[in-house]
Amino acid sequence: MTDPAIAVAPRSADELLRLRRAHLNPTLSVAYREPLKIVRGEGVWLYDENGQGYLDLVNNVCHVGHCHPRVVRAGAEQMARLNTNTRYLHDNLVEYALRLTATLPAPLSVVFLTNSGTEANDLALRLARAHTRARGVIVVDHAYHGHSPSMVELSPYKFNGCGGEGQADHVAVVPMPDAWRGEIRDAADAGPRYGAMLESAIGELHARGHRPAAFYCESLLGCGGQIILPDGYLREAYARVRAAGGLCLADEVQVGFGRVGDALWAFERQGVVPDLLTLGKPIGNGHPLGAVVTTPEVAASFVTGMEYFNTFGGNPVSCAIGLAVLEVIRDEGLQDNAARVGAFLLDGLREIQSRHPGIGQVRGRGLFIGAEFVTDPETRAPDSARVRAVVEAMKARHVLLSTDGPDDNVLKIKPPVVFSRANAQEFLEKLDAALGEIPLA
Numbered sequence: 419m420t421d422p423a424i425a426v427a428p429r430s431a432d433e434l435l436r437l438r439r440a441h442l443n444p445t446l447s448v449a450y451r452e453p454l455k456i457v458r459g460e461g462v463w464l465y466d467e468n469g470q471g472y473l474d475l476v477n478n479v480c481h482v483g484h485c486h487p488r489v490v491r492a493g494a495e496q497m498a499r500l501n502t503n504t505r506y507l508h509d510n511l512v513e514y515a516l517r518l519t520a521t522l523p524a525p526l527s528v529v530f531l532t533n534s535g536t537e538a539n540d541l542a543l544r545l546a547r548a549h550t551r552a553r554g555v556i557v558v559d560h561a562y563h564g565h566s567p568s569m570v571e572l573s574p575y576k577f578n579g580c581g582g583e584g585q586a587d588h589v590a591v592v593p594m595p596d597a598w599r600g601e602i603r604d605a606a607d608a609g610p611r612y613g614a615m616l617e618s619a620i621g622e623l624h625a626r627g628h629r630p631a632a633f634y635c636e637s638l639l640g641c642g643g644q645i646i647l648p649d650g651y652l653r654e655a656y657a658r659v660r661a662a663g664g665l666c667l668a669d670e671v672q673v674g675f676g677r678v679g680d681a682l683w684a685f686e687r688q689g690v691v692p693d694l695l696t697l698g699k700p701i702g703n704g705h706p707l708g709a710v711v712t713t714p715e716v717a718a719s720f721v722t723g724m725e726y727f728n729t730f731g732g733n734p735v736s737c738a739i740g741l742a743v744l745e746v747i748r749d750e751g752l753q754d755n756a757a758r759v760g761a762f763l764l765d766g767l768r769e770i771q772s773r774h775p776g777i778g779q780v781r782g783r784g785l786f787i788g789a790e791f792v793t794d795p796e797t798r799a800p801d802s803a804r805v806r807a808v809v810e811a812m813k814a815r816h817v818l819l820s821t822d823g824p825d826d827n828v829l830k831i832k833p834p835v836v837f838s839r840a841n842a843q844e845f846l847e848k849l850d851a852a853l854g855e856i857p858l859a
């Protein structure tokens with residue numbers, strides 16, 4: 419290795435924790451009872467300070483693999499040449515908009531680049547309000563759309579969670595379209611029936627003096643617990659929102675860029691085209707980047723005389739990185755890999771489910787998978803204690819996982835999409851052993 423550009427003396431994990439508590443945002447959390455100090459990443463592996471490798475099944479940001487050499491080179495070369503802002507013409511910016519929109523159905527053809535998913539969702543709200551001249555927003559229960567004040571207001575996961583201040587007047591919440599645990603379950607027409615619930619949310623907004631500007635919905639629910647939208651949900655929901663004059667937003671901050679395997683964009687299988695698509699996390703493989711893609715009509719409504727300038731958004735370095743990510747997904751066939759390895763993982767998890775009581779449902783699309791733990795398969799009562807114990811037991815076996823869902827009882831699986839069949843096999847064997855160690859109480 420060449421001389422490092424910066425010299426940072428390594429500190430012990432205990433000292434880092436103590437200094438974080440004293441000098442950093444006191445609400446920062448750390449994963450695991452005994453936190454990990456991770457110092458290096460490569461592909462699907464993270465390495466701690468002692469060089470121990472951990473198989474990463476939870477990082478959907480480093481989408482094409484940690485520190486992918488092509489992405490790193492694209493960023494480093496552009497950083498060494500130039501980094502400015504959108505007030506100068508630059509090929510990278512226009513090329514990125516062209517390549518991104520080439521993957522999307524018409525009329526999604528206008529791109530706004532931001533620095534995060536929150537910023538993308540925030541800007542999308544401004545676009546929706548400018549276009550509809552309305553203020554109301556409908557969101558799905560337990561959703562998370564970002565950390566800014568306006569996005570906390572649109573995130574039941576936050577405003578109804580610890581420290582939350584409750585639902586704002588301009589917000590209406592629809593139930594999660596959970597066809598396994600929700601109020602409409604095990605029904606072939608769950609999608610349209612959940613979609614029809616948008617009607618009462620629209621009515622609620624009207625009763626409070628608001629018209630809907632937008633319906634925000636993830637194309638698969640992340641914080642909701644790795645929920646796959648039932649067929650027909652978005653078609654029904656979008657029809658109702660549009661009839662009431664609102665726009666429809668697909669938040670693909672977690673699930674875009676081929677993770678679902680059978681499509682590049684997760685909304686595609688629902689047979690809809692959103693008016694606003696928001697992107698983040700995987701878009702820059704860890705580099706801060708986000709985007710809103712919308713229609714020329716919606717974009718035109720934003721032209722009011724006020725400039726939208728974003729100092730870092732759309733800079734040549736970010737665009738170079740975004741371009742490299744798109745190229746790696748295409749050249750390495752990663753969407754297809756997500757489909758193949760995802761199917762193998764789902765089969766393996768279902769086989770494990772058949773031998774270990776307490777896994778109520780295994781669900782997923784591509785490499786976005788959830789296994790829902792229950793204490794009793796009949797009542798489907800959530801078992802968060804066991805899934806948390808499994809996460810710790812897997813960490814001891816050097817496999818990184820996490821949990822999600824309103825009851826925090828869903829094992830979430832969303833590895834970088836370079837995850838191989840051999841990686842999947844290793845995970846399944848270790849999960850089988852861990853479950854054997856932590857039997858159903």
Ligand SMILES: Cc1ncc(COP(=O)(O)O)c(C=O)c1O
Pocket residue numbers: 534535536537539562563564565636640669671672698699
């Ligand atoms: C669905 C969804 N939308 C938006 C965000 C916010 O993105 P960011 O953390 O990049 O601001 C997140 C982050 O977890 C997310 O999961």
